[in-house]
Amino acid sequence: MEIKGVIETLREELNKYLYDYMEGKGSYNKRVYEAMQYSLDAGGKRIRPLLFLLTYKLYKTDCNEVMDIAAAIEMIHTYSLIHDDLPAMDNDDLRRGKPTNHKVFGEAIAVLAGDGLLNEAMSLMFRHCIGKKDNAIRACSIISESAGADGMVGGQTVDILSENTKIPIDQLYYMHSKKTGALIKGSIISAAVYAGASKAEIDKLSYYGEKLGLAFQIKDDILDLTGDTALLGKNIKSDLNNNKTTFISTYGINKCKEMCNSITSECIGVLNGMSVDTSYLKDLTSFLLNREK
Numbered sequence: 001m002e003i004k005g006v007i008e009t010l011r012e013e014l015n016k017y018l019y020d021y022m023e024g025k026g027s028y029n030k031r032v033y034e035a036m037q038y039s040l041d042a043g044g045k046r047i048r049p050l051l052f053l054l055t056y057k058l059y060k061t062d063c064n065e066v067m068d069i070a071a072a073i074e075m076i077h078t079y080s081l082i083h084d085d086l087p088a089m090d091n092d093d094l095r096r097g098k099p100t101n102h103k104v105f106g107e108a109i110a111v112l113a114g115d116g117l118l119n120e121a122m123s124l125m126f127r128h129c130i131g132k133k134d135n136a137i138r139a140c141s142i143i144s145e146s147a148g149a150d151g152m153v154g155g156q157t158v159d160i161l162s163e164n165t166k167i168p169i170d171q172l173y174y175m176h177s178k179k180t181g182a183l184i185k186g187s188i189i190s191a192a193v194y195a196g197a198s199k200a201e202i203d204k205l206s207y208y209g210e211k212l213g214l215a216f217q218i219k220d221d222i223l224d225l226t227g228d229t230a231l232l233g234k235n236i237k238s239d240l241n242n243n244k245t246t247f248i249s250t251y252g253i254n255k256c257k258e259m260c261n262s263i264t265s266e267c268i269g270v271l272n273g274m275s276v277d278t279s280y281l282k283d284l285t286s287f288l289l290n291r292e293k
C-alpha cells in the first residue's frame with residue numbers, strides 16, 4: 001500500500017470509529033452527545049491519534065487493536081479545543097471551519113461537551129485495559145498524565161496567565177511544551193511503550209516527539225499570522241488580538257520559518273536513526289511542516 005494510502009486509511013478508520021461511537025447515544029441527555037459529536041466530526045486533521053497509530057505500527061501490524069486508545073486521544077484533543085474556544089478562554093467563533101461549539105450549543109452545553117469528551121476518553125482507556133498486560137495500562141497512564149495539570153492543562157494555565165504580558169523565553173517554551181507538546185509527545189511515547197519498544201528506541205521517539213511538538217507549535221504561530229481563514233477553518237491573528245507572546249513575537253517570522261525547517265529536519269534525522277521502518281512517520285512529519293491548515 002502507498003504511504004499516503006496507509007495514513008489516509010487509518011484516518012478514515014478512526015473517523016468511522018468516532019462517528020459510530022457517538023451516533024445514537026443518549027436519551028434525556030442526548031444534547032450533550034450531539035455537542036460532543038458536532039466537534040468530533042467537524043474535520044480535524046487527527047494528527048495525535050495518527051502519531052499514536054503510526055508509532056504503534058513501527059512494531060505491530062494490527063492498528064485496530066488500539067483504535068479505541070487512538071479515539072480517546074482525539075476526544076481529549078477535541079475537548080481541549082472546545083474549552084479553548086470558550087469566551088472565558090480565547091473566545092473564538094470559528095473552529096475546524098464551523099461555528100465553535102458554544103456558538104451552536106451555548107456555553108453551558110459546550111463546557112459539558114468538553115467534560116463529556118474527556119471522561120469518555122478515560123472510560124474508553126479503562127475499558128481497553130481490562131484484562132490486558134501492564135504495557136496497556138502504562139500507555140494509557142502516559143496519555144492521561146500528558147493531558148493533566150502537569151501537561152496540557154498546565155500549559156493552558158500559563159497561557160491564560162500570560163495574556164497581555166511579555167513572558168520570558170523559558171516560560172514561552174514551558175507553555176508550549178505543555179499546552180501543545182505534551183499530548184503530541186504522549187501520543188508517540190505511549191504507543192512505543194504499548195508496543196514494547198526498547199528503552200533506547202523510546203528515548204529516541206521521546207526526543208522526536210518533543211521536537212515535533214515544538215515544530216508544530218511554531219508552524220501554528222506562523223499560520224496564525226499568515227494563514228488563510230478559509231483553509232485553516234479558524235480565525236487568523238488570534239494571538240495578536242489576544243496580545244500573546246508567541247514564537248513570532250519573540251523571533252520574527254523569518255527566523256520562525258527557519259526554525260520550523262531545521263527542527264523538522266532534526267525530527268526526520270531521529271527517525272532515520274531508528275532500527276525500524278519509519279517511512280509513514282516521516283511522511284506525516286513532512287506533512288506537518290508543509291501544511292496550510
Ligand code: GRG
Nearest residue numbers: 044045046047080083084096152153156180220
Ligand atoms: C482548554 C485544557 C485546555 C487546553 C487547550 C490545545 C489547546 C490547549 C489549545 C488550542 C489552542 C491552539 C490553537 C494551540 C496551538 C496548537 C494546537 C493545539 C492547534 C490545534 O490542533 P490541530 O491543528 O487541530 O491538530 P485539528 O482541528 O486539526 O485537530
